[in-house]
Amino acid sequence: MSKIVLVGVNHAGTACANTLLDNYPEHELVIFDRNNNISYLGCGTALWIGRQIESPDGLFYASKDVFEAKNATVHIETEVTHIDFKEKKVTAKKKDGSEVTESYDKLVLATGSLPIQPKIDGVNLENVQSVKLFQDAVAANARMEDPTIKSVAVVGAGYIGVEIAEAMHRRGKKAYLFDVRDTSLCGYYDPELTKDMDDNLQKNGVELHLGESVLSIDGETKVTGITTDKGTYSVDMVVLAIGFVPNTSLGRDHLKTFGKSAAYLVDRHQQTSDSDVYAIGDCATVFSNALQDTAYIALATNAVRSGIVAAHNIAGTVIESNGVQGSNGISIFGYNMVSTGLTLRAATEAGFKAMVTEFEDLQRPAFMKENHSVKIRIVYDGETRRILGAQMASYEDISMGIHMFSLAIEQKVTIDHLKLVDIFFLPHFNQPYNYITMAAISAK
Numbered sequence: 001m002s003k004i005v006l007v008g009v010n011h012a013g014t015a016c017a018n019t020l021l022d023n024y025p026e027h028e029l030v031i032f033d034r035n036n037n038i039s040y041l042g043c044g045t046a047l048w049i050g051r052q053i054e055s056p057d058g059l060f061y062a063s064k065d066v067f068e069a070k071n072a073t074v075h076i077e078t079e080v081t082h083i084d085f086k087e088k089k090v091t092a093k094k095k096d097g098s099e100v101t102e103s104y105d106k107l108v109l110a111t112g113s114l115p116i117q118p119k120i121d122g123v124n125l126e127n128v129q130s131v132k133l134f135q136d137a138v139a140a141n142a143r144m145e146d147p148t149i150k151s152v153a154v155v156g157a158g159y160i161g162v163e164i165a166e167a168m169h170r171r172g173k174k175a176y177l178f179d180v181r182d183t184s185l186c187g188y189y190d191p192e193l194t195k196d197m198d199d200n201l202q203k204n205g206v207e208l209h210l211g212e213s214v215l216s217i218d219g220e221t222k223v224t225g226i227t228t229d230k231g232t233y234s235v236d237m238v239v240l241a242i243g244f245v246p247n248t249s250l251g252r253d254h255l256k257t258f259g260k261s262a263a264y265l266v267d268r269h270q271q272t273s274d275s276d277v278y279a280i281g282d283c284a285t286v287f288s289n290a291l292q293d294t295a296y297i298a299l300a301t302n303a304v305r306s307g308i309v310a311a312h313n314i315a316g317t318v319i320e321s322n323g324v325q326g327s328n329g330i331s332i333f334g335y336n337m338v339s340t341g342l343t344l345r346a347a348t349e350a351g352f353k354a355m356v357t358e359f360e361d362l363q364r365p366a367f368m369k370e371n372h373s374v375k376i377r378i379v380y381d382g383e384t385r386r387i388l389g390a391q392m393a394s395y396e397d398i399s400m401g402i403h404m405f406s407l408a409i410e411q412k413v414t415i416d417h418l419k420l421v422d423i424f425f426l427p428h429f430n431q432p433y434n435y436i437t438m439a440a441i442s443a444k
C-alpha cells in the first residue's frame, strides 16, 4: 500500500483521484485544493453569461463528499505552500491559517494553469477581470447585471475571448474584441477559415480590433477606457483572455521544466524528472503526435486523460499516454469550427515542408433541403506525406469528422492513404463524393 498525495483537484486531479479510488482502493489518497469548488467546467462560463444556459448548477461533476465517500482525505480551501521533495513532505495552509503537513510515497501535481496577466497599466482597476475560476464567472455575471456597464473590451481573440465576446453581446453589452494578431483564433485555424469567423462576429455585432496592441487600461479606480497602438476606446469593463501559463511555482526549482512555457516535463507515464512525482493536466507537458515532440497544450481533455494515465502508473499498471493532437472546437452565433493537430503556419514554423489541401462543398446532395456549405483544410508534410492537421468550418454540426483526423495524426496516416478510406454515404448525412475524400484526392 502506498500513500499518494494529490495537489490540485480540478479536471486532471479529479480524473486521477477517481481512477485511483475506483480501481485501487488499497492505496491511501490525500487530496489538497486551495479552491472551494471542484471540477468547474470553464466552458460553461460563456454559456451562462450569454444565457444560453440559465444557471451554472450543472457545471460541476465532482465534489469533496464523493471523494470522501470513497475513503480519500480531502483538504479543500487549503493551499499547498511548500514541498520538501527530499523528505517527501507537503506543507499546506488552511483557510483559518493553520498548517497541515502530509508525507507521501508518490506525489501528483495537478496545479493547472493561471491566466496570463499582460504587463500594462490598469490591470488592477475595478471591472478588469480574467475568466478562469467559477468565482470569475460569478463576478462577470454580476457585472452583466450592472446597468452602468454598457460596453466591454475583451483582450485576446483566442478561444476564451471569442466565446466571452459573444456572451457579452448576447447580454446586451457593446462588445469590442482585441488581438495583436490579424485574425481571431489564429492558434487553431489558418486565415482562410478565421476570416469567416471574423465576418461572423462582426455580422452579429461584435466590434473587432485585430492587429492592435493594447497599451493600457484607463481609469482612476474603475475602468473608463482602453488604449491601443491604434486608438482609445471608451469602455466600462475589460476581460483579459490572452492565454494560460502552467502553474509550477511549487516544483520548478526541483523538477525539470520544458521550454518557454516552463511546464513540468513529463514522460509518457506522466512521470517527472523525480521518479516519485507525477504531473498532470495544464501544469505538465504533453507529447504532440503531430510534432512528434514535447509540447504544451492546455485543454480539459488532455487534463482528464493525463490524470487517468498517472493514476494507473502510480498504482502499478504500466500504461503509456497515446500522445495528443490538441483537438478542439468552438461554436459562435451558430458557426462551428473544429481543428486538430497543426495549422499550416504552425507546421511551417516547426520546420515541416508543410502543404495544404482544401475543399468546400455542401454537406448533403443539393437536392436535400437542410443543407449548408462545409470548408475543410488538411495540412500534411510534403516530404513524408503524413497528415499533420485538419480544420473544418460550417453552420452544420461537423464536429464528429475531426475525430477521424485526430486518430489519423496519432497513427501517422498519409494524405494519400486518406484518398481511398471507406466513408459511407447517405443523403441525410453527406455526399458520395464527400469533402474529406475530395480534399485528399486534390492533394498535390
Ligand SMILES: Cc1cc2nc3c(=O)[nH]c(=O)nc-3n(C[C@H](O)[C@H](O)[C@H](O)COP(=O)(O)OP(=O)(O)OC[C@H]3O[C@@H](n4cnc5c(N)ncnc54)[C@H](O)[C@@H]3O)c2cc1C
Residues within 6 Å of the ligand: 007, 008, 009, 010, 011, 012, 013, 032, 033, 034, 035, 041, 042, 043, 044, 045, 046, 078, 079, 080, 081, 110, 111, 112, 113, 114, 131, 132, 133, 160, 247, 250, 280, 281, 282, 283, 298, 299, 300, 301, 302, 303
Ligand atoms: C473559460 C474557459 C473555458 C474553457 N473551455 C474549454 C473547453 O471547452 N474544452 C477544453 O478542453 N478546455 C477548456 N478550457 C481549458 C480547461 O479548463 C483547462 O485545460 C483545465 O481546467 C485544466 O485542468 P487542470 O485540472 O489541469 O487545471 P486547473 O483547472 O487549472 O486546476 C488546477 C487546480 O489546482 C488547484 N491548485 C493550484 N495550486 C494549488 C496549490 N498550491 N495548493 C492547492 N491547490 C492548488 C487549483 O485550485 C485548481 O483547482 C477552458 C478554460 C476556461 C478558463
Ligand SMILES: NC(=O)C1=CN([C@@H]2O[C@H](COP(=O)(O)OP(=O)(O)OC[C@H]3O[C@@H](n4cnc5c(N)ncnc54)[C@H](O)[C@@H]3O)[C@@H](O)[C@H]2O)C=CC1
Residues within 6 Å of the ligand: 043, 118, 155, 156, 157, 158, 159, 160, 161, 178, 179, 180, 181, 184, 185, 186, 187, 213, 214, 241, 242, 243, 244, 297, 298, 299, 328, 329, 330
Ligand atoms: N473550446 C475550447 O476548447 C476552449 C479551450 N480553451 C483553452 O484554454 C486556454 C486559454 O484560452 P485563451 O486564454 O483564450 O488562450 P488562446 O491561446 O486560445 O488565445 C489567446 C489569444 O490572445 C492573443 N494575445 C496574446 N497576447 C496578447 C496581447 N498582449 N494583447 C492582445 N492579444 C493577445 C493571442 O494572439 C491569442 O489569439 C487555451 O489553451 C484554450 O485552448 C479555452 C476556452 C475554450
